[in-house]
Amino acid sequence: MFEEGAVLKKRYGEENVFDLSLGNPIIEPPAEFRRELKRLVEHPLQGMHRYMANAGYAETRTAVAEQIALETGIKFTMNDIVMTCGAAGALNAVLKTILNAEDEVIIFAPYFVEYINYVDNHGGVARVLPTDEQFIPRFDALEANIKARTKAVIINSPNNPTGVIYSEDVLHRLGEVLRKKEAQYGTEIFLVNDEPYRKLIYDGLKYPSPLRHHPRSIIVTSHSKDLALPGERIGYLAVHPDCSQKEELMDGLIFSNRILGFVNAPALMQHVVRHLQSVSVSITEYQQKRDFLYRQLTDMGYALVKPQGSFYMFPKSPLEDDVAFVRELQKLKVLTVPGQGFGTPGYFRIAYCVEDRVIEGSLDSFRKAAQKFGLTR
């Protein structure tokens, strides 16, 4: 995707291609980040680029624990936290730790495509389940598909690619289903939430955390989106303090983080994010982009669920064949991603974490495509 976009931009000029295909925020890190980085570089701590314990610096883990405790009201300590190379590193450490060969992991379509690869990395089997028209898991399908070998359910709220946030009610029902099936099979099932967009939520919503709905829940996340640092690979995993066999689990997670080759989360960034746990990029800016683009697209006749968070939208494709539609848009120099790439054909993803001129520049093409394929409103 990244490379294809680069080729088009080379051919037609950067300013004539409207790239809405990548979750690579154009927004620069917040001023607090720059200040903190500058302070550290001007007054370096002794040994601040050395190895530390594989779980990360105690001070950083403590800062993360305090922030999660503040947000959820659950008593987290540094012993529940492992600093990781982004959410991707965190999720791989989790899956390496909890999966035996052929164990099953449930994910919901549309899904971030890497989940399938990550489960496969560690010998597991991904079982993809459907969501409803609002992109909320279908609980009947969930109940029917949890088996004795089901080790985890991965969710992603706020969601990529839909922007949907799971409500307290949805999370409550999820937790109930998991515990019912745990009782039935005598197993334990982890609820793993990939939540890099946790702070990117709109309309003054308070974030509903899955931690409050299942004791065997694990958070995997990063500062890629909330501090706009996707290239720096700085994130963490957090295990619910009441999780069963927690010490053994934490040992496994730290060991996995080490032997998978991550070794530890990048040192300098661990130092930097220590004091930035409550900081985030401007939500207002993203919300304005969402509001503008959502209004424009619905006015043109596109059908889409209004996103509550993250910086994606997932409209219905006017053509049944979403790949063909994305190709049509590409001819009009607008880059998006077909729903097929998220296991949900018939839709396409727009990433609006881009400059306003890119969003504005894309509108003509979206309008042309809407007219060509008979959208009316």
Place this chain on the structure above:
Amino acid sequence: MFEEGAVLKKRYGEENVFDLSLGNPIIEPPAEFRRELKRLVEHPLQGMHRYMANAGYAETRTAVAEQIALETGIKFTMNDIVMTCGAAGALNAVLKTILNAEDEVIIFAPYFVEYINYVDNHGGVARVLPTDEQFIPRFDALEANIKARTKAVIINSPNNPTGVIYSEDVLHRLGEVLRKKEAQYGTEIFLVNDEPYRKLIYDGLKYPSPLRHHPRSIIVTSHSKDLALPGERIGYLAVHPDCSQKEELMDGLIFSNRILGFVNAPALMQHVVRHLQSVSVSITEYQQKRDFLYRQLTDMGYALVKPQGSFYMFPKSPLEDDVAFVRELQKLKVLTVPGQGFGTPGYFRIAYCVEDRVIEGSLDSFRKAAQKFGLTR
């Protein structure tokens, strides 16, 4: 190891424990690194913390390629390079790419213990082969143990834990054996060199690169040791330009780097090391430490191969039971690692990448242990 040392230091005071157990250089990064980091932070490039292509920044890959070309005389380009999260990330990407289930990887004892874990991560089988008294591979054992399923031979020169460097002659013979067996089985065997200590070599030695002795050779390395940045997880892999099916191999390596959860090497450090490819920490300082400690230990009667590079020594244990001997040293407040941890009982490892006061402070204990266990000279 890291945690155990911390406990002892807490109990007896930092200054009373002589920790020679960790490859965590006490030396701070060179001045050029600090300057470059400062320059970047004071004059940030637009988007310098964003995602880039998974293989890394073109400019950084080009700088790495030019440096290797300069050192080896082989025409490397950026297309032969993938920036990685340290050498550990590089080696995992390589093994993920080249191994099918049950494929064999040959390593030589003493070895860096993580090799076993890394091979296991990707469904391979590690076959450990012996070295001679000088810690050089035994070629008869190598020939006898390469089978149709052998996909790679991992070497580590300069070596952890021995400090030995494989000479041009040793590498030439290695290459010859590999090609003989490739011809016999109709297979291709990769020679993978883990070379984070490539620039830490003494006595004015010119580094003998395996690249010049086998076309299917891959370098995995990092700036953890030469720039003293082990916590930052910045490294790369380099594939011999003449390697067979190179494009397919590179695609696999970049894909593996992505799906294993590394995604890309940390962005800021990629920017920083771009201009530091010919820079290294002071070799003189390490060489002085080696000279001093080597002389002291041999004077006490310890038997050891003189290290030519890296910052480790691997003396014979005065007790047959190296774990017991390391425990004796620990009672005397000197921390080392038993040879057993490297697959070679009867030896112990000293890491001398520490302050002189730590080396000097350890001598009394080494002397006492030598006397207790009857070393004479």
